[in-house]
Amino acid sequence: MRNKSIFFSTIFSLFIFLNLSVPLSFATTTPPEFPSCANPQGSIIANYSSGTHGVPGVVTTYQGVDTVYSVSENIVLQCLCTVDGEGIQTNWWKASSLTEEEIESFKSQGWNFIPDGSAWGLDPAYYLAKNVNYTCRSTGGGESSSSSSSSGVTTTSIGDVLGLAATGNIKIIYGLIFAGFLSLVFGYLLKEKRV
Amino acid sequence: MSKLLKAFGMICIILAGVLYWQRNNPKRLAFLSAPIQRETNSKVKKNIPARLIIKKANIDLEVVSARIYGQRWETTSLGVSWLEMSAVPGDIGNSIIYGHNWTNLLGNLNKVRPGDDIVIVYKDGSRKYFTVDATAKVSPKNVSILHQSKDQKITIYTCVGLFDEKRLVVVGSLIKKSAQM
Known part of the structure; x- marks a missing residue:
């Protein structure tokens, strides 16, 4: 039961994080799309x-x-x-x-x-x-x-600051997987030690 | 402490999964819609590009022809893609080249600055030189960045930003002199 609550709270936190990374807008009107000065139109x-x-x-x-x-x-x-x-x-x-x-x-x-x-x-x-x-x-x-x-x-933008959320460097992805598994192992071992 | 470590571990693994999926998502590198292209008289494009070289950013990659199928823009892991429906680099119009932001592909495109040289090598070995005019980060909804032009323009782009939400675009124009190998 506890493990399930940890899992779902993790998913929920990630969901909140991903949504907060998108600018909030309360206006009912959205601004129009502007061309870029790199290839200006008009x-x-x-x-x-x-x-x-x-x-x-x-x-x-x-x-x-x-x-x-x-x-x-x-x-x-x-x-x-x-x-x-x-x-x-x-x-x-x-x-x-x-x-x-x-x-x-x-x-x-x-x-x-x-x-x-x-x-x-x-x-x-x-x-x-x-x-x-x-x-x-x-x-x-x-x-x-x-x-x-x-x-x-x-x-x-937050994307420029958070280099972790870039998909270009595969080493970052491997690093995240490694850190994740290491963290899970340490968490499990700590729990076992207390018991 | 153990719960905290487990939660952190889960977040890292989930984030890695999301990034890995996005990295291999066939819809990445796409814009909202296909660019508007001018009708050309010639249906067969001769002397298509074979290689893209940007010395300043250590980019020297094979160019592979690509097409758009609905929302799926063909990509390659062997080099960069040249959109067949766009102009041949050096011809009147906007030639569109794109590639993954991987370290071995266009990951260094962000080092390119206005004034830098772009070299296109063609199938017959000839070369044409372009100068970078501008770089910008645009939304994938900004399809006008890929619109045709009345001059000889080249547009190279890759993904950038949080979960590849934007496109880093490098726009260049032909230098009139070109060298023959």
Whole structure:
């Protein structure tokens, strides 16, 4: 009976862990899918081959190339590539149809609320903007940066931190099996010793 | 203490099982749907890619032609897969190459940076050179990363993230000069 309860509590804990690794969203609306700046889609509405550019939600300004694409009526994609090879993709979502509660929920998920898009050269409407890192080929001659070294824009997910949950290295899987069996054996032996 | 050790042992074994299943899951490496491809005049693609070389990441792998059957994207453990329905590397369009994130395959793809060189060796021994333009981590729902292009683009990707939830994509473009062996 005790062994069964240990087993089921283990399964339950693992289930909770796996579910917590997925971001929780209480909004009834899901954000649209945005293309990636690695292969941008849509029509170009603005293109700056140089200059100083801002990123919503970030105090720092950046020197580099900035291209803005109109993907659909409510979706705009901004692809900034700095002189250092740091790429910042900003997903602009026209949020006019969202409720205040939904906007607050998306803000808690990392979206920046922009009350007036015209300040950024877009339509005079509410926007939600989210920044995502990528790496790009700079024109400024600097070395390209890694995707995690952006100032003020971090997209490190739990998957990046928990290297244990990667399937690529078979040694990690063998190591987990070995550690698991070792732990089970020690647990069994400890129990036997007490008896 | 003994209960704790047993519970930890169970968690490790279950996690290993999940990772092993995911590693061999035929649906991994798939995107949500097949990429949109432009109709080409030539039904027979000549001089298909045979080898992928990225020196910076110590990648030197055989290229095997692959197709999509429903949600199953053909994969290989011998090297990387070139999606037959995509452009031949160097032709107009987006040539799609993908492979497992195993240490001996594309596990080092995360070391690739913009400006690095990609070399494709073809069946006839010729070579073409590409430069990496961008790298990004995308969701498998983001099929647009594989869409066709008007230039000569190459897209190489593998799985990344917690339980391979995302795709690490390297996008490059053809360098106009190419060398003949």
